[in-house]
Structures are given as C-alpha cells and as structure tokens.
Amino acid sequence: MPQNKLTLYIFASLILGIVAGYLINVNYINQFNDKIIKADITAKTLEVRFKNIIDTTSQQYINLKAEHKVQITIRKTNENIREKYLEPLTLLSDIFLRLIKMIVAPLVFTTLVVGVAKVGDIKAVGRIGGKTMLWFLSASLLSLILGMILVNLFEPGKAMNLPLPDNNITTGIQKTALSFKDFITHVFPKSFIESMANNEILQIVVFSLFFGIATAAIGEKGEIIIKAMDAIAHVILKITGYVMKFAPFAVFGAMASIIAKQGLSILGVYTLFIGEFYFGLLVLWLFLIFIGYIILKKKIFKLINSLKEPILLAFSTASSEAAYPKTMLQLERFGCKDKIVSFVLPLGYSFNLDGSMMYMTFASIFIAQSYGINLSFSQQITMLLILMLTSKGIAGVPRASLVVIAGTIATFNIPEAGLALLIGIDPLLDMGRSATNVIGNSVATAVISKWEGALDHDKSQYEN
Numbered sequence: 001m002p003q004n005k006l007t008l009y010i011f012a013s014l015i016l017g018i019v020a021g022y023l024i025n026v027n028y029i030n031q032f033n034d035k036i037i038k039a040d041i042t043a044k045t046l047e048v049r050f051k052n053i054i055d056t057t058s059q060q061y062i063n064l065k066a067e068h069k070v071q072i073t074i075r076k077t078n079e080n081i082r083e084k085y086l087e088p089l090t091l092l093s094d095i096f097l098r099l100i101k102m103i104v105a106p107l108v109f110t111t112l113v114v115g116v117a118k119v120g121d122i123k124a125v126g127r128i129g130g131k132t133m134l135w136f137l138s139a140s141l142l143s144l145i146l147g148m149i150l151v152n153l154f155e156p157g158k159a160m161n162l163p164l165p166d167n168n169i170t171t172g173i174q175k176t177a178l179s180f181k182d183f184i185t186h187v188f189p190k191s192f193i194e195s196m197a198n199n200e201i202l203q204i205v206v207f208s209l210f211f212g213i214a215t216a217a218i219g220e221k222g223e224i225i226i227k228a229m230d231a232i233a234h235v236i237l238k239i240t241g242y243v244m245k246f247a248p249f250a251v252f253g254a255m256a257s258i259i260a261k262q263g264l265s266i267l268g269v270y271t272l273f274i275g276e277f278y279f280g281l282l283v284l285w286l287f288l289i290f291i292g293y294i295i296l297k298k299k300i301f302k303l304i305n306s307l308k309e310p311i312l313l314a315f316s317t318a319s320s321e322a323a324y325p326k327t328m329l330q331l332e333r334f335g336c337k338d339k340i341v342s343f344v345l346p347l348g349y350s351f352n353l354d355g356s357m358m359y360m361t362f363a364s365i366f367i368a369q370s371y372g373i374n375l376s377f378s379q380q381i382t383m384l385l386i387l388m389l390t391s392k393g394i395a396g397v398p399r400a401s402l403v404v405i406a407g408t409i410a411t412f413n414i415p416e417a418g419l420a421l422l423i424g425i426d427p428l429l430d431m432g433r434s435a436t437n438v439i440g441n442s443v444a445t446a447v448i449s450k451w452e453g454a455l456d457h458d459k460s461q462y463e464n
Contacts, residue, residue: 006245006247007308007312009247009248010247010248010251010316012248013251013316014251014255014312017251017253020259021255021256021260021261022263024085024086024259024260025259025262028085028260029086029260029261030263032081033082033263035075035078036075036082039074039075042071043068043071046067046071047068050065086257086260089253089254089256090253091253092250092253092254093250093251093254093257095250096246096247096253097250097317097319097322099243099246100243100319100321100324101321103239103240104324105195105196105199105204107236107328108204108208108346109204109211110233111338111341111346112209112212112342112343112346113208113212114212114226114233114338114339114342115212115338116211116215116216117212117213117216117229118216118226118338118339119212119216125212125213125343128343128344129343131451132343132347132444132448133347133351135352135447135448136347136352136444137351137388139288139352139440140351140352140388142284143284143354143358143440144357144360147360147361148361148365148384150276150279150280150362151276151361151362151369152365152380156272156366157365157368157369157370186202186203187206188203189203189204189206189207201346204346205346205350233342236325237329240325244325244326247317250316250317250322251316251317254316254317254318258428273366273425274428277359277429277432278432280358280362281358281432281433281435284355284358284436285439288354288439288443289301291443295451296446296447299334299455300443302334303334303442306333307330307438307439310323310326310327310438311438312435313326314434314435314437315431315435316431318431318434320349320353320355320434320435320437323434323438324349327345327442328342330442331345334446335455335456336445336446336449336454336456337454337456340445340448341445345445348444348445349441352440353437354439354440355432355437355439355440356437357387358436359429360387360401360408361383361384363401363422364387364408364409364414366421366422367414368409368412368414368418370418370421371414371415373412373413373414375412386408387404387408401430402419402422402426405419406419
C-alpha cells in the first residue's frame with residue numbers, strides 16, 4: 001500500500017470511526033449508559049444514607065445495603081452488556097496493537113545490536129549515549145515544567161470544586177511509586193527472555209547495549225552476528241509492512257469504540273480541560289520544532305512533514321508504540337544513519353516520552369485543584385522531580401501515565417479517587433500525548449544524527 005494512500009486511509013478511518021461510533025451510541029449503547037448512570041447515582045445516594053446510620057444491625061441499614069448491592073449489580077450488568085456490544089470494534093484495535101507488540105521487542109533488539117556494533121568502540125557508544133541522555137533529560141524537564149506552568153496558569157481544576165472523597169474510594173488503577181532502588185533494579189533484566197515476553201523495552205535496551213558492544217569487541221567473528229541481526233531486522237520490517245495494512249481497520253475500531261461508549265458528549269463535558277491540554281501540547285510541539293530548527297535549520301519542517309503517517313497512527317491508536325516501526329523507517333528515509341536511529345529511538349521509548357511527561361504534571365496538579373488542595377511551589381517542584389524518576393521506563397501504551405500518576409499523587413495526599421475525573425477522557429488525551437511522543441523522539445534522533453555528522457544531507461531533501 002503506497003505511503004500517501006495509507007495515510008489517507010488512516011485519516012478516512014478516523015472520520016468513519018467517529019461517525020459509526022456516534023450512530024452506535026445513539027441507536028444501541030445509550031440505553032445501557034442511561035441505566036449505568038441512573039444506578040450509579042442511586043448507589044451513591046444510598047451510600048450517603050447508610051453511612052449516617054449508627055446502628056448497623058437495624059433493619060433500615062440492612063435494607064439500604066441490600067438496595068445498594070442491587071444497584072451495583074445493575075451497573076455492572078449493563079457495563080458488561082455494553083462491552084459485549086463493542087467487542088467487535090475493540091477487537092480490531094486489540095489485534096493490531098498485539099501485532100505491533102509482537103514486532104517491537106525483536107525489532108528493538110536486532111536494530112539496536114546492529115546500531116551499537118556498527119558504532120564500534122565503547123567510547124563512541126558512550127559519547128552518543130551521553131549526548132542522547134542529555135537531550136532526553138532536558139526535553140523531559142522542559143515538558144514537565146511546561147505542564148506545571150500551564151496548569152497553574154489555566155487552573156482547569158478550580159471549576160470542579162469537588163468535596164474530598166472518602167479514603168476507601170478507589171479507581172481500580174494499580175498504583176506505582178518506584179523508589180530510586182526499585183527503578184535501578186528494574187532497569188537491569190534478570191532474564192532477557194522474560195524481558196522480551198513482557199515487552200520491557202528499557203531492559204531489552206540494556207541487554208542489547210551489552211550484546212552490541214560485545215559483538216563489536218570480538219572483531220571479525222562478530223561480523224556474522226551483525227549480518228544475521230541486520231537480516232532479521234529487515235525481515236521484521238517486512239512483517240511491519242504487512243501489519244501496517246491492517247492499521248486503517250484498527251483506527252476505525254479504536255475511534256468507533258471510544259465514541260460509541262462515551263458519546264460525542266465526551267468532547268463537550270471536559271472541553272475546557274481537553275482544549276487547554278491540547279494547547280499545551282501545541283506549545284510543546286512549537287518548542288521542539290524551534291529547538292530542532294536551531295540545529296537542523298529548514299530540514300526540521302521536512303522531518304515533521306515526513307512523520308505525518310506515524311503521528312496520525314499514534315494519535316488514532318493512542319499508542320506511540322504502534323508508530324515505532326514506521327517512525328524508524330521515516331527517520332532513515334529522512335537521512336538519519338541507521339546506526340543512530342537504531343540506537344537513539346529505542347532509548348527514547350523509555351526516556352523521552354515528552355507528551356506523557358507534560359500530561360503527568362498537568363493531570364496531577366489538575367486533580368489537586370479539583371479538590372481545592374493547594375500545592376506550594378516547593379511541593380510542585382518535588383512532584384516534578386518524582387515524576388522524572390517514576391516515569392522512566394513506562395511503556396508507550398495507553399493508561400501507563402495514569403498508573404504513574406496514581407503512585408505519585410499518593411505521596412502528596414491527593415485522593416486517588418481524583419483519577420476518576422480523567423479515566424473517561426483519558427483515551428482522548430492519550431491520543432495527543434502519543435502523537436507528541438513520536439515528534440519528541442524523532443526530533444531527538446535527527447538532532448543526535450546532526451551532532452554526530454550522521455545526517456545524509458542529500459537523502460534528507462526528499463519530499464513525501
């Protein structure tokens with residue numbers, strides 16, 4: 001499928017998905033949504049009533065508890081029926097994302113080994129690695145600070161004006177609050193096979209670095225390994241081409257299921273928050289493009305133009321991981337040497353998720369604002385630094401950011417229940433931050449290529 005046609009098909013699928021989702025929502029799903037909302041409201045009303053009863057053995061208390069249980073059952077039953085209706089749609093995107101996950105781990109391993117081995121000596125690896133990490137840390141800090149500044153400027157949570165919830169209310173999202181020790185031990189794999197099976201990109205990167213350096217160190221014998229890995233990488237990229245033909249169906253399924261489940265009203269209920277967050281992402285894009293312009297000059301615009309398809313794919317599927325293989329191909333077509341692309345890009349998926357980083361400070365402080373919790377400047381800086389640590393190594397897949405936020409806000413006594421404010425609209429927010437992650441990693445790769453003198457000027461003049 002020609003590249004421009006695939007981009008057109010993906011965009012068309014996005015629009016068709018929204019239309020189909022709306023029709024399904026109006027004609028089939030709304031009846032279940034109404035029952036779910038009604039049962040939820042009744043259940044919360046009953047909770048307030050039986051919590052005010054001191055005697056838990058009284059008949060009134062027992063009756064209220066029984067009615068509460070009935071309402072919870074009604075809600076869960078209708079949620080299950082709704083999910084059953086949407087299964088054919090979610091199945092399309094699930095299959096695609098599983099196929100992408102099937103590809104990503106072996107692709108990262110083979111290309112990174114080849115990249116490191118081609119770089120050669122350990123000093124060169126250290127030099128490129130040092131430049132890469134300096135960029136990643138700077139970009140992460142920029143994203144976090146930008147999110148903190150904008151959420152304090154807009155104060156989207158103030159309009160919520162919510163009372164503090166009971167301590168026993170949870171969202172079902174598993175919290176993660178990595179200590180420095182936990183983070184360091186998590187970086188190093190205890191089993192490479194386990195890391196591959198679980199798609200632990202950061203651990204795969206560490207093993208690949210060791211493997212690539214060792215392959216270069218054994219000299220002539222290592223050439224066989226390099227050729228074999230290079231051949232395997234090309235086979236996997238060929239598989240990627242086959243998988244990408246399924247992308248329009250996945251995009252249709254993902255968009256249709258979101259709109260069918262939530263309705264177009266989801267775009268209206270949180271319009272202010274969504275609008276302010278996307279404005280923040282636009283500002284971040286402009287910052288990244290401006291910094292890229294300083295180093296790459298006018299080529300930065302050709303780079304962004306060449307990334308239309310992976311950006312649209314990441315946006316549609318809400319997964320920057322889904323765009324990984326295509327991003328790699330586009331960067332090489334742009335003129336970045338394969339040894340730099342295969343070295344920098346995998347690292348970026350663990351250390352340089354710019355869109356996700358900005359979202360974390362934006363969302364965490366938004367939740368605090370919603371409950372009227374004032375965080376001092378020093379507390380916000382502390383939160384920023386904690387997020388710098390806990391976010392490293394998260395997968396570029398949906399919901400990973402919410403898991404990190406859940407662990408971080410607990411440190412500041414911000415109610416975990418506040419995540420419920422975001423769960424409904426998280427897919428829409430995840431789309432924007434996933435697309436931004438693609439931009440951030442691509443600019444980083446192009447800049448490192450330029451610094452290393454590994455940017456093919458003739459190749460980079462191509463136009464899509």
